[in-house]
Amino acid sequence: MKKSLADRIEEYIKVLIARSEAQQIEIQRVELAETFSCVPSQVTYVIGTRFTEKAGYITESRRGGKGFIRISCCELDKEAAWESRQELFIFIDRLLEVESISQKEGEMLKHVISKSSKEMAPDQKSQFFDAFKYALADFLKK
Amino acid sequence: MKKSLADRIEEYIKVLIARSEAQQIEIQRVELAETFSCVPSQVTYVIGTRFTEKAGYITESRRGGKGFIRISCCELDKEAAWESRQELFIFIDRLLEVESISQKEGEMLKHVISKSSKEMAPDQKSQFFDAFKYALADFLKK
């Protein structure tokens, strides 16, 4: 399949991100458009279709003078968060098994944990899950 | 990110505040403008857009001879977080009263809430407490 302009821009951005230190880049929309001799909205299109949250990216931008578009790849963070969550839930399951907490309590905990962390950024989630596990262990120790 | 003049002035002021003893500084608008070779109203702009109450700052000023602009970094966020926390705890107390949850469960919740949020930034705390309350209500509704 012949690569479309959108594909090439996508690739280009991914290389930039890969080369970056913090898995994050900042670009000027017009500059990138000039690089590929296309209209600026093409860049918007590429970002809107390929660098979505679902694909593991977060984008922010600012209009006006010295504006920019920031794209960060948060795949790693997301995975870390997922693992922390898993660990916490497994811990809760173990508490259930040894009957440190009741069935209802386990469900309640899982529910509030999932729901109250929904809006957090990936790395905040990790921290939260870890801290929660620690706090829970701490409470039951007494 | 290419920094705009406004960004640089913002940064500069923040450094000054950080270095200050009482999280508070007093500047001369013209002086600062001269430092950055810009018009004085640029300073007003920066203060008006970045050092807002919502962002946790309080500004006062005086015109005329010996005039000044005072910027203090206040703890609004912290207060907001405290209030969210209070609200959540009061909600939990109410659940205890109407026996939606047990004494032990109430204690457990309060414990894990306090402990797992310890390291969060103030505004994250607010969000977390609010979300937690919502999540808890949601769980018990079922």
Place this chain on the structure above:
DNA sequence: ACCTCTTTGACCTTTCTTGACCTTAATACT
């Protein structure tokens, strides 16, 4: 032919920068 993804361009919104003009406070001069 039809459907989906691309490409373009006209128009919109936000943010920043500058400058002319206004208000207030301290001080100097009658």
Place this chain on the structure above:
DNA sequence: AGTATTAAGGTCAAGAAAGGTCAAAGAGGT
């Protein structure tokens, strides 16, 4: 004391410099 001067800071609007939106037209595949 009362007024004039001077030294601040405040307001507001215009213009420039980004990025955003949306819909129409184009391209490619089935």
